[in-house]
Amino acid sequence: MIIIDDFAKIELKIAQIKEVEEHPNADRLYVLKIDCGEENLRQLVAGIRKGYSKEELIGKKIVIVANLEPAVIRGVESQGMLLAASDENGIAILMPEKDVKVGSKVK
Numbered sequence: 229m230i231i232i233d234d235f236a237k238i239e240l241k242i243a244q245i246k247e248v249e250e251h252p253n254a255d256r257l258y259v260l261k262i263d264c265g266e267e268n269l270r271q272l273v274a275g276i277r278k279g280y281s282k283e284e285l286i287g288k289k290i291v292i293v294a295n296l297e298p299a300v301i302r303g304v305e306s307q308g309m310l311l312a313a314s315d316e317n318g319i320a321i322l323m324p325e326k327d328v329k330v331g332s333k334v335k
Contacts, residue, residue, distance in 0.1 A: 239255035239295035240311075240334035241265065242324055248282040253302040258282070260310070264294060265331015279319035291322045291334055 234278070243264035248287040251257035251273060258280075260272045276285075291311045296306045 237295075240292060241292055241294040241296075242289055242328045242330055242332045242334065243270070243292045243308075243310075244289050245285045245287065248285045250277070250282075251302060251304060257302065258285070259304055260285070262290070262292065262308075263281050263330050264292060264308075265329075270307045271305060272308050272310055273301040273304050274309075274312070274323060275311060275312050276319055279314075280321070288321070289324055289328065289330070291324070295314070 241264050243262040245260050246269060247255055249259045251259050256277050258274050260274055261269045262272055263269055263275050276314050293309045293311070296309050299303055300306070313320050313322065315333035
């Protein structure tokens with residue numbers, strides 16, 4: 229269990245997927261360029277390739293962890309993490325139900 233102060237450190241934001249490429253070194257990963265309301269696009273590496281085509285993802289709004297320290301995943305830098313769920317039926321990215329402005333904080 230964590231306390232609310234620990235949870236409050238996590239910065240969740242709404243972002244929009246602008247570009248999607250297949251990861252050059254991994255069959256399950258995509259490299260995404262996302263707009264999260266900042267001056268420049270961010271790059272995320274996400275293990276959602278088995279659940280979505282590149283075309284399905286373009287333009288989708290997603291929830292990201294915006295303040296996660298960057299990590300190199302199979303040779304490609306990831307500057308955050310998208311939220312997704314998976315079960316025996318596959319993987320599903322978490323998306324806002326209504327249209328929400330890019331960069332909005334998730335509370």
